[in-house]
Amino acid sequence: MARTGVKQSSWIGRVFFADLLAGLRLTLGYMMSKTVTHHYPDHEKWVPYQRHRGHHFMNTNEAGEVNCVACGLCSKICPCNCITVIPFENDQGDRRPKVFDIDLARCLYCGLCEDACPADAIKLGQEYEVSTTNRATLKVHLEDLIAAPRKSEDGGDIKPAKLDSAGSQHSILRPESDAGRDWWSRVRRD
Numbered sequence: 332m333a334r335t336g337v338k339q340s341s342w343i344g345r346v347f348f349a350d351l352l353a354g355l356r357l358t359l360g361y362m363m364s365k366t367v368t369h370h371y372p373d374h375e376k377w378v379p380y381q382r383h384r385g386h387h388f389m390n391t392n393e394a395g396e397v398n399c400v401a402c403g404l405c406s407k408i409c410p411c412n413c414i415t416v417i418p419f420e421n422d423q424g425d426r427r428p429k430v431f432d433i434d435l436a437r438c439l440y441c442g443l444c445e446d447a448c449p450a451d452a453i454k455l456g457q458e459y460e461v462s463t464t465n466r467a468t469l470k471v472h473l474e475d476l477i478a479a480p481r482k483s484e485d486g487g488d489i490k491p492a493k494l495d496s497a498g499s500q501h502s503i504l505r506p507e508s509d510a511g512r513d514w515w516s517r518v519r520r521d
């Protein structure tokens with residue numbers, strides 16, 4: 332017989348409404364506990380752990396040049412065929428991308444492009460706010476990837492943030508303070 336883990340109350344428990352009282356006790360416990368509402372996007376934002384695979388970014392070297400050597404491996408391995416790389420040769424004879432586009436509407440954030448890259452160039456970051464009502468904006472170009480946020484050292488926490496309602500419409504972290512609310516301490520674990 333399958334074990335459900337649900338205890339059958341005794342006849343005496345049924346007479347004195349033990350189940351009802353236990354339910355009311357649980358409800359009252361939640362009513363009195365601290366709120367765990369996440370105030371996103373106006374006041375707080377969840378910064379995922381470093382292992383999160385979000386919006387891509389492109390690494391650059393000390394001279395400000397992209398690390399990408401336009402080998403096309405990321406494009407070849409991409410299961411969604413959403414990376415377009417067109418190479419060119421710069422004045423120093425180095426191969427660089429003339430065009431490097433990623434169609435985020437097709438991307439499944441698998442991370443294969445990052446794994447295949449031999450030049451430590453294309454990376455998946457922690458940014459996850461990519462929703463839009465305009466599909467065309469999901470096609471990101473080389474300059475977008477260079478400007479995209481890098482990995483955050485202290486992911487896995489809720490940080491103070493504010494909604495950039497006048498510009499990007501994204502929730503942006505408030506740099507004046509990194510002391511986030513201790514959100515996890517408010518979660519009941521019983």
Ligand code: SF4
Pocket residue numbers: 405408409410411412413414433437438439440441442443444445
């Ligand atoms: S994360 Fe995966 S699907 Fe997205 S661009 Fe990279 S390889 Fe393609």
Ligand code: SF4
Pocket residue numbers: 398399400401402403404405406416444447448449450451452453
């Ligand atoms: S990002 Fe990496 S894998 Fe893709 S073209 Fe550039 S160097 Fe090659």
